[in-house]
Amino acid sequence: MVNKVVLVIFDGLGDRPINELNNLTPLEAAKTPNLDNCAQEGECGVMYTLGRGIVPGSDTAHLAILGYDPEKYYHGRGPLEAAGIGLKLQPGDIAFRANWGTVNDDLIAIDRRAGRIEDGTPFVNSLNGMEIDGVKFILEPSIGYRAVLVMRGKGLSYAISDVDPHSTNKKIKPCTPLDESTDAKFTSNVLNKFLEKAHEILNKHDENKARTSIGKPPANYLLVRGAGKHIDLPPFDTQFGLKACCIAGGGLYKGVASYLGMDIIDIPGATAKANTNITGKFEKAVELVGDYGFVFVHVKQSDNFGHDGNYLGKKEFIEKIDVAFKIFQKLDKETLLIVTADHSTPCELKSHSADYVPIIFKGSGVRSDQVNTFGERACSNGGLGILLGKDVMGQVMNLLGKLEIYGA
Numbered sequence: 001m002v003n004k005v006v007l008v009i010f011d012g013l014g015d016r017p018i019n020e021l022n023n024l025t026p027l028e029a030a031k032t033p034n035l036d037n038c039a040q041e042g043e044c045g046v047m048y049t050l051g052r053g054i055v056p057g058s059d060t061a062h063l064a065i066l067g068y069d070p071e072k073y074y075h076g077r078g079p080l081e082a083a084g085i086g087l088k089l090q091p092g093d094i095a096f097r098a099n100w101g102t103v104n105d106d107l108i109a110i111d112r113r114a115g116r117i118e119d120g121t122p123f124v125n126s127l128n129g130m131e132i133d134g135v136k137f138i139l140e141p142s143i144g145y146r147a148v149l150v151m152r153g154k155g156l157s158y159a160i161s162d163v164d165p166h167s168t169n170k171k172i173k174p175c176t177p178l179d180e181s182t183d184a185k186f187t188s189n190v191l192n193k194f195l196e197k198a199h200e201i202l203n204k205h206d207e208n209k210a211r212t213s214i215g216k217p218p219a220n221y222l223l224v225r226g227a228g229k230h231i232d233l234p235p236f237d238t239q240f241g242l243k244a245c246c247i248a249g250g251g252l253y254k255g256v257a258s259y260l261g262m263d264i265i266d267i268p269g270a271t272a273k274a275n276t277n278i279t280g281k282f283e284k285a286v287e288l289v290g291d292y293g294f295v296f297v298h299v300k301q302s303d304n305f306g307h308d309g310n311y312l313g314k315k316e317f318i319e320k321i322d323v324a325f326k327i328f329q330k331l332d333k334e335t336l337l338i339v340t341a342d343h344s345t346p347c348e349l350k351s352h353s354a355d356y357v358p359i360i361f362k363g364s365g366v367r368s369d370q371v372n373t374f375g376e377r378a379c380s381n382g383g384l385g386i387l388l389g390k391d392v393m394g395q396v397m398n399l400l401g402k403l404e405i406y407g408a
Contacts, residue, residue: 048356056354116145123202262296
């Protein structure tokens with residue numbers, strides 16, 4: 001019987017058939033002998049992370065897979081992003097995920113990632129610490145085009161709308177209150193003042209002048225979304241009796257894990273980009289699983305290729321994953337290996353979708369099925385059938401022999 005767990009999540013791995021790939025998805029078209037071997041030895045299925053017809057966010061999807069019902073425990077993405085970069089929130093703070101984006105003179109979003117800008121620190125330094133109407137704005141850089149914004153002051157609410165339009169060629173809309181409270185109206189009003197002032201500063205910024213001079217899109221707008229406040233969640237080890245750690249490059253995933261009380265393991269070269277140190281992540285997972293009862297490993301770049309519509313890049317990155325995945329053959333049979341994705345990011349959509357994702361459970365006591373390859377359609381024929389994200393930890397506890405009888 002298994003007694004420890006490695007959970008590997010490939011972000012945005014799922015996709016839809018692509019004509020140029022002979023009507024296969026990037027995962028189905030990729031050469032993945034090691035992932036296929038895992039599918040052959042394990043039990044496969046497919047998963048609707050949040051349910052049929054619901055498009056998962058990366059934050060809510062990971063909470064669900066890790067056993068925390070988003071309807072109960074989700075209070076906005078911002079606090080998770082803040083936790084991921086080690087930014088401590090105070091009571092009353094409102095936190096946001098932010099992108100450095102590009103807008104034109106009519107405030108139409110041209111690029112939500114400003115050409116996937118590598119470093120937003122120069123812009124952070126020009127905006128951090130601004131105070132408006134008694135509210136202090138704290139801005140910290142995350143990876144690449146990402147940042148975290150915190151509003152600190154009295155009378156703030158997270159019941160406000162996103163400013164990020166979530167797609168290009170849409171006009172930036174002012175933040176609006178989502179309820180009739182005085183706090184929500186005040187918060188949205190002050191945030192709009194900050195974003196307007198920030199836009200003025202960014203338009204004149206020397207770094208943006210340098211970018212436009214060489215044909216790069218300027219980072220001239222701060223696209224904020226996912227307003228939220230910090231709440232205390234029951235720790236993962238208390239919920240499931242498993243000491244846990246997280247190996248990830250992206251701030252959000254470190255943030256989710258940190259929020260749940262997991263130890264964060266930093267790996268040199270873990271960038272959450274195409275050049276990320278996948279081998280180092282997988283080797284460290286194998287090394288640490290004996291010390292921890294549960295190791296959560298996250299790989300980001302497959303999602304980025306989906307958002308960019310780059311199906312060949314996604315296929316090639318999956319093949320890179322597979323080469324490193326051979327490392328997991330070192331795991332003993334008492335280690336439960338779970339391989340899945342948090343959601344699909346179809347290249348034709350360039351955004352998340354409600355399509356199911358494949359999942360594998362492999363280890364001692366797992367009833368292997370007839371699936372021979374790791375792919376969306378192949379895994380739909382597996383013995384696990386159709387799961388929801390919230391089913392994953394239940395099946396983990398079942399295979400660990402930790403469930404109690406329901407009834408007499």
